[in-house]
Amino acid sequence: MLYDNHGRLINYVRLAVTDRCNLRCYYCMPEEGIKFVPRQELLTYEEMERIVRVLAALGVEKVRITGGEPFVRRDLMSFLRNIAANEGVKKIALTTNGVLTAPHVKEFKDLKIHSVNLSLDSLDPARYFEVTRRNEFDAVMRTLDALLDHGIGVKINTVVMQGQNEQDILPMVEMTKQLPVNVRFIEEMPFNGSGQHYKEWVWDHRRIIGHIREAYPLLTKIPDPPHSTSYNYSIEGHQGTVGVIAAFSRTFCGTCNRIRITPQGLLKTCLYDSGIFNVRDLLRAGASDAELTGAFTEAIGHRAKDGYEAEASRFLHSPVTESMATIGG
Numbered sequence: 641m642l643y644d645n646h647g648r649l650i651n652y653v654r655l656a657v658t659d660r661c662n663l664r665c666y667y668c669m670p671e672e673g674i675k676f677v678p679r680q681e682l683l684t685y686e687e688m689e690r691i692v693r694v695l696a697a698l699g700v701e702k703v704r705i706t707g708g709e710p711f712v713r714r715d716l717m718s719f720l721r722n723i724a725a726n727e728g729v730k731k732i733a734l735t736t737n738g739v740l741t742a743p744h745v746k747e748f749k750d751l752k753i754h755s756v757n758l759s760l761d762s763l764d765p766a767r768y769f770e771v772t773r774r775n776e777f778d779a780v781m782r783t784l785d786a787l788l789d790h791g792i793g794v795k796i797n798t799v800v801m802q803g804q805n806e807q808d809i810l811p812m813v814e815m816t817k818q819l820p821v822n823v824r825f826i827e828e829m830p831f832n833g834s835g836q837h838y839k840e841w842v843w844d845h846r847r848i849i850g851h852i853r854e855a856y857p858l859l860t861k862i863p864d865p866p867h868s869t870s871y872n873y874s875i876e877g878h879q880g881t882v883g884v885i886a887a888f889s890r891t892f893c894g895t896c897n898r899i900r901i902t903p904q905g906l907l908k909t910c911l912y913d914s915g916i917f918n919v920r921d922l923l924r925a926g927a928s929d930a931e932l933t934g935a936f937t938e939a940i941g942h943r944a945k946d947g948y949e950a951e952a953s954r955f956l957h958s959p960v961t962e963s964m965a966t967i968g969g
Contacts, residue, residue, distance in 0.1 A: 641699045642936075644909070644943040651701050652867070652898040655688060657716065658708040659903045663737050664773040665761070667799045667828050671773055683905045685719045687923050689726075691901060694932045696728030704733040704757075708903065711740035717747065724751040733757070735797070738783035739776045745786040755793035758784060761801075762808045763815065771804055784821075794821045795883075800843040801828050809848065810855050816880030824870050824883035845871065845886040852882065867897040893946035907936070909943045910950035 642650040659677050661668070683691075692703055703723060710716055723729060734741075734748075735757040748756070758780070762768045765777040787794050798805075798812050812823045825848045849871070853859045862874050862881065869892045870883030886892065890912075900908040905920025916939040922932060944950035 644940045654704045654900045656706045656903045657710050658713040660712050661709040677904050681904050701730040706735045720751050738780035742783040742786045757795045759797050762805050763811050796823045799826045802842045816878045821880040826885040827888040829887050845884045848884050867895050890947035912947040913950035
């Protein structure tokens with residue numbers, strides 16, 4: 641079992657397979673996009689499989705595949721089959737925007753994929769286009785239908801943005817009446833390729849919950865799963881549930897059980913740190929599994945207490961300006 645220096649169990653890795661994406665979401669990157677990592681600098685699938693094998697031997701049981709958008713990388717399903725064959729990996733999860741996902745859903749359960757986080761920031765096609773800058777709403781809804789038809793658990797991730805989609809909060813909540821989905825509202829973070837959009841955060845987790853409760857007075861707090869990043873609620877008569885993720889407020893750091901590997905192999909022990917070491921460079925320098933194990937153990941043994949401490953220790957206290965696509969969703 642792998643524990644950090646604050647006694648937190650680490651059993652979950654978020655592995656970004658690419659920084660490329662077929663959307664240009666307002667909260668993730670500028671309209672013109674970002675400077676993508678050259679392909680030769682990305683981790684190969686073989687390198688990622690080895691990283692997962694080393695981490696699984698350390699007790700990491702859950703792997704979440706992220707991007708960018710994972711399905712823009714060629715041969716992703718073959719990679720997922722190889723990861724699923726690792727007996728130490730008990731659960732594989734996916735975070736996807738749903739544009740290219742629907743044709744692959746029927747195979748998910750065979751690959752230990754029983755839940756998918758689907759990014760969907762509006763149920764209004766015109767507003768979806770404004771947020772994502774792409775006309776892909778129908779493709780995403782086809783993916784949602786396919787996931788539900790195949791019995792895959794669905795968490796819908798909705799980033800709440802001042803002046804962009806706050807009018808979509810209640811329609812997204814209403815969606816849980818008819819569908820067995822967990823709609824999770826996320827505080828916007830400054831990982832958009834340019835930095836913070838606002839002088840102050842308007843839609844924090846407290847305001848989001850207050851806004852929902854005004855329309856749904858019977859909103860009831862329910863127990864949160866272990867290591868949950870969201871505060872979860874039910875509404876009488878609704879098949880699904882509602883959650884709020886205090887991503888910028890960082891109220892869940894005390895139970896964090898995850899690490900991140902970026903597309904170019906940078907280990908992040910916290911979303912807000914600037915990276916601890918590059919696993920890709922160690923691999924390509926010929927490091928043994930024992931040396932990789934030692935490097936992971938050392939890094940996790942000097943982990944920041946929370947996102948504020950991690951952000952404060954960034955190189956030269958540089959502000960957060962990366963795109964979420966470059967750091968793994």
